[in-house]
Amino acid sequence: MGARKRDFISRLTRRQLIELEACVRCGACFEACVVQEATGDREVSPPAKIASYRRFVDASHGVRALLGKRPSGEEVERFLEALYACTTCGGCGEVCEVGIDTQRLWWAMRRELVEMGYSAPGTLPKLLENARRNRSIFASPLELRYRIWLPPEVKPAEEAELCYFEGCGVAWEAPPMAEAAVRLLHAANIEFTLLEASHAWCCGWPLAVAGMWELQQELVENNITKLEERGVTTLAVSCPCCLQQVREVWRSCAGGLPFEVVHITQVLAPAVEEGRLRFSRRRRERVTYHDPCQLTRGFRGPGVYEEPRTLIQHLPGVELVELDRSGRLTRCCGAGGGIRGARPEVALEIGKLFLRSAARTGAETLLMNCPACYAMYVARRLPGQHGEEWRAFRSPVRCNDLLQYAASFL
Numbered sequence: 001m002g003a004r005k006r007d008f009i010s011r012l013t014r015r016q017l018i019e020l021e022a023c024v025r026c027g028a029c030f031e032a033c034v035v036q037e038a039t040g041d042r043e044v045s046p047p048a049k050i051a052s053y054r055r056f057v058d059a060s061h062g063v064r065a066l067l068g069k070r071p072s073g074e075e076v077e078r079f080l081e082a083l084y085a086c087t088t089c090g091g092c093g094e095v096c097e098v099g100i101d102t103q104r105l106w107w108a109m110r111r112e113l114v115e116m117g118y119s120a121p122g123t124l125p126k127l128l129e130n131a132r133r134n135r136s137i138f139a140s141p142l143e144l145r146y147r148i149w150l151p152p153e154v155k156p157a158e159e160a161e162l163c164y165f166e167g168c169g170v171a172w173e174a175p176p177m178a179e180a181a182v183r184l185l186h187a188a189n190i191e192f193t194l195l196e197a198s199h200a201w202c203c204g205w206p207l208a209v210a211g212m213w214e215l216q217q218e219l220v221e222n223n224i225t226k227l228e229e230r231g232v233t234t235l236a237v238s239c240p241c242c243l244q245q246v247r248e249v250w251r252s253c254a255g256g257l258p259f260e261v262v263h264i265t266q267v268l269a270p271a272v273e274e275g276r277l278r279f280s281r282r283r284r285e286r287v288t289y290h291d292p293c294q295l296t297r298g299f300r301g302p303g304v305y306e307e308p309r310t311l312i313q314h315l316p317g318v319e320l321v322e323l324d325r326s327g328r329l330t331r332c333c334g335a336g337g338g339i340r341g342a343r344p345e346v347a348l349e350i351g352k353l354f355l356r357s358a359a360r361t362g363a364e365t366l367l368m369n370c371p372a373c374y375a376m377y378v379a380r381r382l383p384g385q386h387g388e389e390w391r392a393f394r395s396p397v398r399c400n401d402l403l404q405y406a407a408s409f410l
């Protein structure tokens with residue numbers, strides 16, 4: 001692989017280069033990190049990753065570069081294993097003593113290394129192959145999406161100010177999430193539209209988080225153009241990663257957003273509070289709720305904590321108990337950041353720890369709010385032999401999607 005003048009640094013901002021120097025190896029982030037909890041492997045810890053990368057930068061651009069001490073391909077390949085043994089949940093950055101924005105730092109490192117010619121590990125390159133062909137990270141044709149989850153009694157408007165965008169993760173990995181979302185919108189008498197099935201391309205998040213940015217601009221431009229053509233003023237998404245992607249990446253790629261973007265619970269919670277959405281069934285049940293990482297700390301500004309809880313509190317007979325970690329300090333469930341594709345054995349161990357933490361609350365049901373959580377916890381999907389072990393793992397807690405659960409009270 002030929003060396004480039006700006007290897008290791010071209011995708012890092014000035015601030016991120018300073019962050020590489022700022023880590024004091026205090027270890028405060030160890031407790032927040034589910035990968036550390038599951039593996040205890042300090043080689044994949046935030047300070048170890050930062051130190052390795054700093055060595056690469058020094059060796060490529062400092063005095064060591066003049067001495068011909070550039071990092072070898074094998075060293076970088078070893079580092080890649082650590083870099084992708086991570087859910088990019090941002091838990092470490094939340095508690096970092098010196099304020100390193102680790103989540104965005106991992107993203108930048110991944111992008112840089114992929115653009116240098118290294119490959120994202122495991123099954124991740126397949127996502128890009130699919131997206132090149134299909135404009136979705138899944139192999140199934142986009143045209144089929146609404147046939148899978150749109151219930152016949154719900155009729156989206158041709159045009160409306162509000163557009164519901166389920167995203168390809170929900171469409172193919174967690175279609176009941178989308179079905180429940182539109183059933184609740186329908187029950188609340190909220191008019192909404194959908195993009196034409198073949199016009200709603202992947203939001204780009206699963207590719208960006210894996211470091212594979214080649215299609216980003218095209219995906220963003222298509223989606224924004226198609227939404228503008230429909231006169232949409234508010235985009236409501238089910239997937240926390242879509243929310244992060246639209247707020248952060250779409251905004252920066254397009255130089256601004258011509259509409260507001262919200263999470264679907266931010267549309268439904270006010271409807272419940274104002275009495276436009278009512279739940280008629282009653283069920284005595286104790287539930288707990290998992291704050292998805294990207295819904296709480298995935299973007300700058302306040303996360304979405306209150307609205308999911310508002311919905312739960314209005315379900316007749318339901319009692320909400322909190323997990324030991326919630327809100328901005330939420331524990332990652334182990335399904336995100338590409339780790340299921342790159343390191344499924346780590347995802348499996350995080351999953352077991354997560355279900356044990358849910359069981360400690362005494363809740364009968366664990367409510368999730370993210371298609372990656374859904375795929376791993378409700379559908380119990382993990383690649384290969386890890387999937388078998390995961391499905392065999394018993395827990396006293398049932399897992400369900402928040403909106404699917406709420407819709408069962410209509």
Ligand code: SF4
Pocket residue numbers: 032033034035036045046085086087088089090091092093102103332
């Ligand atoms: S982003 Fe999450 S999984 Fe990755 S190192 Fe930080 S806390 Fe651990």
Ligand code: SF4
Pocket residue numbers: 022023024025026027028029030046047092095096097098099100
């Ligand atoms: S908390 Fe921050 S400064 Fe401390 S070891 Fe972790 S990344 Fe480094």
